[in-house]
Amino acid sequence: MKIKITNGMYMALIINMVYAKSIGVTQGSIARDVGSDMWISTIIATVSAMLLILLTVMIIRRMPKADIFDQSKAMLGPWVGKLICLVIFIFFTLSFGPIMVTFVFHLKDFFLPEAPLFLFVFIAVLVGGFAIYFGIEVIARMALIGVFSILLLNGLLILGALEDFDVRELLPVFEFGITKPVIASRHHLADWSIVIMMCLIILPLVDNQKEWGRSSLVGVIFSFIFIVMWPILETGVLTSQVTSQYLIACMQMARSAHLGFFLHRYEMFMIAFFGISILTQIAIALLCGSVALSKLFGLKDFRPLIIPVSLIMGGYGYWVVQSHNHAMDILENSWVSLSLSITLGVVGVVWILGFFLKKKFKSEKG
Amino acid sequence: MSNVEQKMNQNLSRNIDTNVKVIQSLLKQNDDVVERTFYLPNQQGNKGTLFYVEGIVDTDKIERALKDLMYTSSANSNAVQTTSTESNLAMSIQTHMSHNSSVKVANTLQEGINGILLGDCFCIIDQSEQGLIFSGKGGEKRSVEEPMAEQVVRGPRDGFTEDIRTNTALVRRRIRDVHLKVEGLELGTKTKTTINVSYINGIVKESLVEEVKQRLNKIEIDGILESNYIEEMIRDAPYSPFSTVLNTERPDKVAAALLEGRVAIFVDNTPFVLVVPAHFWDFLQASDDYYLNFLTGTFIRWVRYIAFIISLTIPSIYVLLTSFHQEMIPTALALTIASGREVIPFPVLFEALVMEIIFELMREAGLRMPKPIGQAVSIVGSLIIGQAAVQAGIVSPFMVIIVALTGISSFSIPNFSASYSIRLIRFPLLIASGTLGLLGFIGMFFLLAIHAVSIRSFGESYLAPATPFKPKDQKDLLIRFPWWHMKNRPELAADNGIREANEKPAPPDKGNSETASNKISDEMNSDANTTSTANKKDASVQRKKSKRIKRKTVKLKDLMKDKNDEDQKSQDNE
Structure with a gap:
């Protein structure tokens, strides 16, 4: 029996996949570009992501039972199919860099500054590898819990930060003009690119095919609701200048939030509640990487590749987080350009070629 | 096939002595197996033998069976005589002689031996290739008592027994x-x-x-x-x-x-x-939840959920905070903890592990010892050892509080299997937190969570209906909804239709006379009206009567007066 996930789980996966990095690391990058207009860039990126995800749904609907690997193989032949597998594997390996930046620096900078770097990467890969061994269904179920955690975290943060919120910090709007926030949205769109690539692989496993488009859109909208609160609060409480000084701006935000005397710092709440989101990212990146590699080598099951993929991705992640400057350089430059190129390239090429090779889909379906 | 199995599988012989010998050889060296010989009251006077195990049978049932076989009425005996052939003697006895409600015919020795060992009585009769198994299960049993491990404040007091x-x-x-x-x-x-x-x-x-x-x-x-x-x-x-x-x-x-x-x-x-x-949640729910008001039921259910979280995480969180992340503790509290730990020579993790192990030791000793001594062990352990350990500077007072809180919380989990599970998984979580701080705690917690999410129970996800999320089943998860609101069965049931059709109860509507209570009140009102009308009628009748009497009295008085006046006039004339 082929494993299926419900549309609710699919939406939960979308939310968790984008949340962890977008609320802090990405907002810091955007703040460095457009100051207090970071929430506008977030909106622009989300709108772009909505279009991209609809395009993804359209692509997969052509052959609903086949993921992007099988579809490209059917459409363009085995060798091009393998090339797509390799490209997507590279994409997820690259995505492990920013994911590790989010995971490692949240913990290392704010809780365990003296702990060896290796330990963080090892535990991330261990937990992620353990999760993917049980398949997508288990990760999706965890993601459902993750949505409730996100709700709790957001609620707590609003309660703890509203006292210091100053709406005037959001002004002036479009301080750097209109073009700059659009360009700055690339940071957040890079976060969405991981979600888009994930959808290309897991969408055939989603139960209700008729609702794919709606579920995807609802997932993106809910993600936006959960995320956009952060740039607004970060600007209103921390100010955009302070936000831009930090690599992990959300932790700084959590540090300044407080509820009475005994809940004087939120860092632990932050880690506790956003933990599922970041671990979902880790697990999905490992899963998609393993699936891509298994298709590349023509294996029926991805599980034998969990350890090799974990070593490759873990190694790359370790290399990225070796120093803050190195991590920031990759995060804001090479990752953004590479991720967007690959995502737009794969989605665009497969979508356009699909119009010319309609007969192949029909013959595969038949 | 062994010799015993060969004997067991053979059919019954027509010769009773052969059967008896085989059974004796199979059940030899058993002091509790009883063999009783008797003769049927028919013309042939067939010999019979009963076998049973003393202690697991009800002797009265055996005696009744024996009485049926030996002293049955002549009419029944004749019926056996006329209807039985050699091949169906046992069946004929079953039909005409036995009063035993669940007597059955056995064709093989295997059936008979199994019957004996299960607490029934096996009867073999000469010249019959079939035996009879009389139901005789009995012996000493524990009576129905209140369950030891799952007590409730309100609810039935009967618990299962060994039978x-x-x-x-x-x-x-x-x-x-x-x-x-x-x-x-x-x-x-x-x-x-x-x-x-x-x-x-x-x-x-x-x-x-x-x-x-x-x-x-x-x-x-x-x-x-x-x-x-x-x-x-x-x-x-x-x-x-x-x-x-x-x-x-x-x-x-x-x-x-x-x-x-x-x-x-x-x-x-x-x-x-x-x-x-x-499901996981079933282990945290008690019968009381459903027998008390739904608000109370929900409240105590939440208390248990909190107890579960405390029991699982509090020692680990305390250890990771005091060992690695002191800055997360409010300053005043941090100073109190630090002053308590000032004289403690051990790291917090070691202190926590020692205390947890001692606590488990006391719990186990209290459980295994005879009841009166067990209580003494608990008191000695908790009061004397705890107090002495703090005074000796081996453990901090805060750690004693943490371990006690953990223990009390684990006691409030209604199912002991779940309580044991939590005790078991608390230790890896504690060690991970004590060695790697928050990173270890998160790592271990997620490993456990992923494991819990991945397991199933007979096809059902273990953490359902939380994840996978089943909206209809949420009425009995975090909040115990009132019974009139739980209209459907849980999703795991095949017939997921209406479970009950009661509406939310409400006081009777005054304008609506449809409800039973309104009818009752209407009837009561009409009765009252009838009564008052009757009373009014009676009163008016009485009034009319009295008026009539008054009028008559006045007339009478007037007549009397007239008569007196006439008499006076006549007397005056005379």
Whole structure:
């Protein structure tokens, strides 16, 4: 029996996949570009992501039972199919860099500054590898819990930060003009690119095919609701200048939030509640990487590749987080350009070629 | 095939002496096996022999069976005489002589021997190739008592016993429905333990019943001494610390589970009945939740959820905060903890582990020792050792509070299997937190969470209905909704239709005379009106009467007066 996930789980996966990095690391990058207009860039990126995800749904609907690997193989032949597998594997390996930046620096900078770097990467890969061994269904179920955690975290943060919120910090709007926030949205769109690539692989496993488009859109909208609160609060409480000084701006935000005397710092709440989101990212990146590699080598099951993929991705992640400057350089430059190129390239090429090779889909379906 | 098996598998001989010898050879060296010879009151005077095991039979039943066989009325005896042939003598006795309600005919020695060992009485008769098995199960049994491990404040006080028939009867007493099924099978090549699989036809999913039976039939073991033998062999996750099969001593809990579309497995000689499938949340819910007001039920359920979180995480969080992340503790509290730890020579992790182990030790000792001594152990352990350890500077007062809080919280978890699971998984979490701080805690917690999410219980996700999220089943998860609101059965039931059709209760509407209470009040009002009308009528009649009397009296007085005046006038004239 082929494993299926419900549309609710699919939406939960979308939310968790984008949340962890977008609320802090990405907002810091955007703040460095457009100051207090970071929430506008977030909106622009989300709108772009909505279009991209609809395009993804359209692509997969052509052959609903086949993921992007099988579809490209059917459409363009085995060798091009393998090339797509390799490209997507590279994409997820690259995505492990920013994911590790989010995971490692949240913990290392704010809780365990003296702990060896290796330990963080090892535990991330261990937990992620353990999760993917049980398949997508288990990760999706965890993601459902993750949505409730996100709700709790957001609620707590609003309660703890509203006292210091100053709406005037959001002004002036479009301080750097209109073009700059659009360009700055690339940071957040890079976060969405991981979600888009994930959808290309897991969408055939989603139960209700008729609702794919709606579920995807609802997932993106809910993600936006959960995320956009952060740039607004970060600007209103921390100010955009302070936000831009930090690599992990959300932790700084959590540090300044407080509820009475005994809940004087939120860092632990932050880690506790956003933990599922970041671990979902880790697990999905490992899963998609393993699936891509298994298709590349023509294996029926991805599980034998969990350890090799974990070593490759873990190694790359370790290399990225070796120093803050190195991590920031990759995060804001090479990752953004590479991720967007690959995502737009794969989605665009497969979508356009699909119009010319309609007969192949029909013959595969038949 | 061994010699014993060969003997067991052979058919009964027509010669009673041969049969007796075989049975004697099979049951030799058994002081508790009783052999009783008798003669039938028919013309041939056939010899018969009864075999039974003393102690597991009801002697009265055996004596009644013997009486039937030896002193039955001549009419019945004649009937046996006329209807029986050599081949159906046993059957004829069964029909015409025996009063035993569940006597059955046995064709092989195997059936007879099994009957003897199960507590029945096996009877063989000369010139008959069939024997008779009289139901004689009895012996000493524990009476129905309040369950030891699952007590409730409000609710039934009866608990299961070691006798499977009593246990099934306790459930049948609660569900008097023709669809309640109790299927039987026997497990254990040596113990031949009776197992009953119970479910409600139409409510339970057929595939679930089939799966349960299939798993039970796969069991090959020499003995089943307790239901855990079965539990371990039918579990979905055999290596998991989480229990995926619910066990209970409470018949009401089993009845409730059956009504939700689950399957109960009764095992003879144990008061613990298994219920499948089981969700994680079932282990944190008590019968009280449903017997008290829904608000109270929800509140105590939340108390238990909080107790579960405290029991699992508090020692780990304390250790990670005091060892690695002191800045997260509010300053005043941090200073208090630090002053308490000033003289402690050990690291917090070591201190916590020692205290946890001592606590487990005390709990175990208190449980194993005879009751009066057990209580003394608990008191000595908690008061004297705890106090002395703090004064000696071995453990900090804060750690004592943490361990005590953890212990109390674990006691409030209603199912002891779940309580043991939590105790078990607390230790890796503690060690991970003590060695790697928050990173270790998160890592270990997520490993446990992923494991819990991945396991299933008879096809049902262990963490359902939380994840996968089942909106309809949320009415009995975090909040125990009122009964009038729980209209449907849980999703695991096959018949997921209406469970009850009651509406939310409300006081009677004054404008609406449809309701029964309104009718009653209307009737009462009309009665009152009738009464008052009658009273009014009576009063007016009385008034009229009195007026009439008054008028008559006045007339009479006037007449009297006139008469007196006339008399006076006549006297004056005279």
